[in-house]
Amino acid sequence: MASHPAVRDAFIELHGTLGAGKTTFVRHLLHALGVQGRVKSPTYAVMEPYELPEFSAWHFDFYRFNDPQEWEDAGFRDLFAAPGLKLAEWPEKADGLLPPPDLRIAIAIAGEHEREVSFAACTPRGQELLP
DSSP: OTTSGGGGGOEEEEEOOTTSSHHHHHHHHHHHHTOOSOOOOOTTTSEEEEEOSSOEEEEEEOTTOSSTHHHHHTTHHHHHHSSSEEEEESGGGGTTTSOOOSEEEEEEEEETTEEEEEEEEOSHHHHHHOO
């Protein structure tokens, strides 16, 4: 996925329970895209920005939202309107305010060291990103 140019301007939703591997997926994708150093979970900060040589990326975690309006109040509409990669964990916590994703990734725990992952393209860009 990291090698595909469409990822540079994609919105990817990540679904799964706590501990399913959403942040791990994001960490590996961002490192594959060229992010150096630590990629931390934005659970408390809600958003972590990353500047890459050719584009920007933002990692969101809406787990702590109690009301979808918090997304609007945080000013995230402007970030989602800007070019760049957006990766959102717990997107259902901002339900009704997020734009349609290009790709939905669902990660389910299938065993102690096993995960079942499903991908759903929601746009032509998302279709380009599918393996």
